[in-house]
Amino acid sequence: MEVKRLTCPEGQKQIKKSDGNGLYLLVKASGSKLWRLRYRYAGKHQELALGQYPTIPLLEARNLAAQARALLVQGINPTAERRSRKRETVAVERTFKIIALAWWEQQESSWSSDHAKKVKRWIEQELKSIGKLSVDAVDQGHITEVMLSIEKGGHPRKAPVILSVINRIFGYALAHRFTRNNPAQGLPLSDILKPMPKVEHRAEITRSKDLGQLIRDIDNSDLGSYCTAEALKLIPRLFLRPGEIRNLRWDYIDFDQKILVIPAEDMKRGREHLVPLADQVIEHLQAVQEITGYSSYVFPNERDSGKPLSKNVMTNLLRKLGYSADVMSAHGFRATASTILHEQGWKPEVIEAQLAHLTGTATSRAYNRSIYLSERTTMMQIWADYLEAVRDGADVVSIGAK
Known part of the structure; x- marks a missing residue:
């Protein structure tokens, strides 16, 4: 109830209300109430933001502060730990498969139903080996391995088409700043795969x-x-x-x-x-x-x-x-x-x-x-x-x- 009633006195920009052990509530003139944990690491004072009241109630703020102190006991800086987790989350969100499916969803309405299903199947099956990689981690070596796998599977004619799809996916990733390079661009497919056999024309009757x-x-x-x-x-x-x-x-x-x-x-x-x-x-x-x-x-x-x-x-x-x-x-x-x-x-x-x-x-x-x-x-x-x-x-x- 005390937290709920707290307000910033008129004429002040903000006040701090301590809960003990470094945890305090920052109450601003705008009415916002922010949880902060003040702690000492490597000889320096630092602060960790724990969220805003009432989204984070008092009990949860105390639990978050206790978890941060537990990291300090292990010699881990809670701020650095949070940044690391955030980077991992971003990396998961930017895997090649997730970016590829986002591109597919954008393009789906412009394709026939059969073509859309085929492209999605390529992303989920033919490109499975690079699907879990961060889009930034995919290089020409990975794409070369995909092309060779398609050739080994007995479908060499699919390779240039799928390479074109990869190229477009990276074009989408570049446009949305998910990556800074396109390893599919300029890949010398003719130097990677064996020469294609001559096309056999479809059977027909003309007499x-x-x-x-x-x-x-x-x-x-x-x-x-x-x-x-x-x-x-x-x-x-x-x-x-x-x-x-x-x-x-x-x-x-x-x-x-x-x-x-x-x-x-x-x-x-x-x-x-x-x-x-x-x-x-x-x-x-x-x-x-x-x-x-x-x-x-x-x-x-x-x-x-x-x-x-x-x-x-x-x-x-x-x-x-x-x-x-x-x-x-x-x-x-x-x-x-x-x-x-x-x-x-x-x-x-x-x-x-x-x-x-x-x-x-x-x-x-x-x-x-x-x-x-x-x-x-x-x-x-x-x-x-x-x-x-x-x-x-x-x-x-x-x-x-x-």
Whole structure:
């Protein structure tokens, strides 16, 4: 009660009220009451701040003072001990993993869900060996060990991508003054890892006769789940990547305008993509909507309609149909379309635009979201007609723009 009632007399800036054994309460004219412990160490008087009343009541202040005196008995300066603990706490807060996850949280909203999960998995698994280190303690040797570990694990192509992630994490750390250097910058990866093997292009079918048989097998198959089978029927006709097909939502489709608008967050390149829909594709999607319209996804997961179709199911169905990995893949339909359309005389820039590849300058890409849309609309309808014709055994000579 005495502590509670204490006030600084008018005209004075502060007063001290002793509790004994060096502990006292500093009462200021502003009304604040601060606990202090005065002690002697190495022949000099020093003071230790113990907190503010009433956050720290009298009993707790006495306990804190007793702990400080116990350190003095052991020859330890309580002020130095506090500073040491604070440095350790700061070091824990600035571990590479904590900084990396802070960067990840900042970037997450700009990525697709799958990419965000992948980057987080890299931070927690691939970079586990440096995760507990203070971000200031990580050097090029540590990063080199990470790169070699990735190579040893049989995934050398991931190394440059993960090195880029490390570089960005250190960029974040530098910007927030968590460190003063970036050991990932300028790391000579080509001198650390063995030369990369030549890229093996994805399997594809480009002969009309073989493509016709493939489309027949897909369209007439009764294997796989309904959504897997229907997604595989759609993928040759849209030029989309398997992940983009899996994540299609009904609100992306404008049946009246006959167009599919995929938002930037669901595209690999992070740009909104327009896909003109042929008449056959519209009919296909309308039939699917009667079955899966209960979900926001065109092809929902069998176990949870709030999630998209599982990964690799389309490729797995191709295998069941007898198409091995060296013959055809779900991603290979894009290469098939590109090869045939180029051979038939379509403008490369029109094909590339429909494949959502980066074309033109950054400025033109940013402002012309519907680039070559008229030509692409014609091309997508002719392509759908071509697939229908080769499926039905027609001897198709040309699907050129002329």
